[in-house]
Amino acid sequence: MEAKKAADSLVVMNELVLPNDTNTFGNLMGGRLMYWMDIGAAMAAGKHCNKPCMTASVDNISFKNPIKLGNIVHIEVKLTRAFTTSMEVRIRVWGEDPLHQHRYESNEAYFTFVALDKDNRPSPVPELIAETEEEKSQYKAALRRRQLRLILGGKMAPDDATELKALFVPAAGATESKT
Numbered sequence: 001m002e003a004k005k006a007a008d009s010l011v012v013m014n015e016l017v018l019p020n021d022t023n024t025f026g027n028l029m030g031g032r033l034m035y036w037m038d039i040g041a042a043m044a045a046g047k048h049c050n051k052p053c054m055t056a057s058v059d060n061i062s063f064k065n066p067i068k069l070g071n072i073v074h075i076e077v078k079l080t081r082a083f084t085t086s087m088e089v090r091i092r093v094w095g096e097d098p099l100h101q102h103r104y105e106s107n108e109a110y111f112t113f114v115a116l117d118k119d120n121r122p123s124p125v126p127e128l129i130a131e132t133e134e135e136k137s138q139y140k141a142a143l144r145r146r147q148l149r150l151i152l153g154g155k156m157a158p159d160d161a162t163e164l165k166a167l168f169v170p171a172a173g174a175t176e177s178k179t
């Protein structure tokens with residue numbers, strides 16, 4: 001499988017917040033936003049691996065600013081790293097006031113997708129090539145985020161999370177591995 005560039009996975013989505021998308025405060029509902037984020041992330045993961053993909057996990061999401069009724073939701077999605085069958089996807093969300101042409105941060109999150117074969121079993125994905133400084137930094141940190149989420153998901157023993165431990169105990173001096 002040929003490695004693919006992070007930039008090639010880019011997905012940009014825009015949605016208009018309509019009355020049916022809002023809560024009683026007149027702001028976009030968190031659940032509706034997460035639905036759009038999941039769709040954008042699935043498209044980015046699918047662009048990278050050209051296989052059907054399943055959401056395996058969603059990391060912590062904090063909403064910095066509410067997005068108002070009538071504002072535009074701007075979602076940008078890009079892969080940060082591909083592992084064996086899974087891919088980490090970074091999703092960034094802004095609100096946009098179209099009348100005042102003002103854009104404000106809403107939130108950022110990392111989702112993990114797993115590529116599936118015809119029997120719906122995890123299937124290998126191409127490696128990801130990080131080119132820009134930001135992509136390289138995201139790529140490097142993806143390993144620590146993966147270890148943290150696998151520990152929280154009961155899929156990894158904390159003792160095996162060498163890169164994550166090295167954050168807290170630098171002397172642990174981890175060499176980068178895939179786990």
Ligand SMILES: CC(C)(COP(=O)(O)OP(=O)(O)OC[C@H]1O[C@@H](n2cnc3c(N)ncnc32)[C@H](O)[C@@H]1OP(=O)(O)O)[C@@H](O)C(=O)NCCC(=O)NCCS
Nearest residue numbers: 054055056057083084085086087112114122149150153155
């Ligand atoms: C995600 C799923 C396919 C993983 O299948 P599995 O049999 O547990 O497979 P494995 O343990 O072999 O793991 C496969 C990959 O998933 C990753 N994975 C599994 N659980 C994970 C989790 N909680 N968070 C992040 N990655 C996870 C593994 O690290 C592995 O990645 P790698 O191959 O790159 O190392 C399976 O758990 C599933 O179908 N879950 C339900 C998904 C779903 O319904 N999503 C919502 C609707 S789209």
